Amino acid sequence: MNELIDHIKARFPIYDVIESQPGQIFVSLEASKLIPMITSLKTNHGFTVLVIFTAVDWIEDDKFQITYVLNNPKEKQDLGIRVFIHRDDATMESIHHLWKHAATFQRELKEMFGIDFPGSPGVDDPFLLEGWDNIPPMRRDFDTKKYSEETYFPRPGRETNDPATFMKQMLYPDD
Amino acid sequence: MSEKKQTEQDKFLAPENKKHTVIGPDGEEIQVDPLNDYFCTDLPKVEAPYKGVLEKFLNWARAESLWVLSYGTGCGSIELPPLFSPRFDAYRFGVAMRPTPRQSGVLIISGYLAVKTLKRVIRSYEQMQNPKYVIALGSCTINGGMYWDSYNTINRLDHYLPVDVYIAGCMPRPEAILAGFNKLKERIKSGNAEGANEYIEKLEWYKANQKKIIKDWNMPTYNW
Ligand code: SF4
Numbered sequence: 001m002n003e004l005i006d007h008i009k010a011r012f013p014i015y016d017v018i019e020s021q022p023g024q025i026f027v028s029l030e031a032s033k034l035i036p037m038i039t040s041l042k043t044n045h046g047f048t049v050l051v052i053f054t055a056v057d058w059i060e061d062d063k064f065q066i067t068y069v070l071n072n073p074k075e076k077q078d079l080g081i082r083v084f085i086h087r088d089d090a091t092m093e094s095i096h097h098l099w100k101h102a103a104t105f106q107r108e109l110k111e112m113f114g115i116d117f118p119g120s121p122g123v124d125d126p127f128l129l130e131g132w133d134n135i136p137p138m139r140r141d142f143d144t145k146k147y148s149e150e151t152y153f154p155r156p157g158r159e160t161n162d163p164a165t166f167m168k169q170m171l172y173p174d175d
Numbered sequence: 176m177s178e179k180k181q182t183e184q185d186k187f188l189a190p191e192n193k194k195h196t197v198i199g200p201d202g203e204e205i206q207v208d209p210l211n212d213y214f215c216t217d218l219p220k221v222e223a224p225y226k227g228v229l230e231k232f233l234n235w236a237r238a239e240s241l242w243v244l245s246y247g248t249g250c251g252s253i254e255l256p257p258l259f260s261p262r263f264d265a266y267r268f269g270v271a272m273r274p275t276p277r278q279s280g281v282l283i284i285s286g287y288l289a290v291k292t293l294k295r296v297i298r299s300y301e302q303m304q305n306p307k308y309v310i311a312l313g314s315c316t317i318n319g320g321m322y323w324d325s326y327n328t329i330n331r332l333d334h335y336l337p338v339d340v341y342i343a344g345c346m347p348r349p350e351a352i353l354a355g356f357n358k359l360k361e362r363i364k365s366g367n368a369e370g371a372n373e374y375i376e377k378l379e380w381y382k383a384n385q386k387k388i389i390k391d392w393n394m395p396t397y398n399w
Contacts (some may be wrong), residue, residue: 066194066358069319073243084202099207128289128291128327128393129185129290129291129327130290130291130294130389130390130391131389131390131391132388134389137326137327144266144324144325144326145324147326148319148323148324148325148326148330149324151387151388152319152328152329152331153334153384154319154323154330154331155317155318155319155330155331157318158318158319158323170257
């Protein structure tokens with residue numbers, strides 16, 4: 001395993017290498033180096049499966065984190081690669097030429113986070129949200145509760161309890 | 176359909192639904208306008224119930240033969256198959272599954288509804304023949320359930336379709352659904368299950384609610 005990391009380290013500027021559990025490693029990388037590194041992993045190191053590919057909104061740092069998880073089925077090894085891009089002009093290079101199904105992930109990320117992948121087939125088509133006209137719903141500055149209350153006719157009379165205080169009252173009413 | 180509405184719809188239309196020309200087998204050119212050609216654009220009319228004994232007899236007949244559209248949304252679609260298995264055996268109550276809206280009289284909304292699904296549900300409901308009934312399962316259809324603050328699921332089904340029977344639970348067991356069918360039968364026999372007519376009487380209100388959340392409305396006002 002360490003061999004692989006050393007090997008990659010020699011060629012690509014990776015940092016924050018974390019072995020989260022046996023057989024699973026996460027590394028961080030500069031966004032512009034992603035395509036060469038992923039191509040080399042796929043062709044030379046047997047990471048032939050794109051397991052998942054998703055984003056996290058770090059609104060405080062003004063960044064999106066995109067995580068690519070690759071799998072090497074022969075060695076039973078997972079490798080997660082994290083890249084960070086700016087929130088304002090969220091654009092990332094498409095990897096649909098390496099894995100066809102990446103186009104679906106990219107279409108979803110475009111809709112849910114507003115991250116653009118120029119050149120990816122069908123990236124602008126609606127996926128789950130047909131006719132959505134607000135900011136992308138998975139961005140953390142989108143207030144889903146407020147949107148739901150304004151849009152979907154909430155039924156009056158719903159009560160929400162804080163679980164801790166509620167259970168305390170139920171179990172120990174005298175305290 | 177008015178011209179203005181037509182252009183409003185155009186921006187959401189899939190290319191095959193826009194007005195276009197097709198070449199027939201003998202080389203002739205045919206103009207097609209799919210939305211107007213394949214749908215009836217007239218609005219439906221209220222069908223007043225008959226009077227007295229005849230209506231009572233019809234209602235008895237309707238209640239004893241409920242044909243359900245095989246359509247599932249949300250978690251509840253898992254509870255429906257056992258209903259038709261030997262253990263719960265809904266057939267003994269005259270409940271049967273049908274594969275198409277044209278042949279069914281009961282629409283079961285079996286859980287949360289995303290906006291995208293609601294659009295399909297409305298189309299299915301409007302294609303069903305009168306008399307038709309709606310059963311709503313689970314708290315998601317009543318007040319949103321645990322998806323009450325989601326950006327994509329509706330909270331109250333009765334704002335979009337006329338609901339005859341709600342079955343509470345998350346998710347209701349097949350026994351509860353059977354009880355719900357019996358409630359629906361009682362309701363039909365008592366002559367109160369006039370949901371289809373209510374829908375037509377209040378069509379404007381229902382359509383306004385539906386169009387408020389379905390923003391890419393690219394179908395006729397009433398799909399039948
Ligand atoms: S009421 Fe519960 S079981 Fe039913 S659709 Fe909602 S979350 Fe799922």
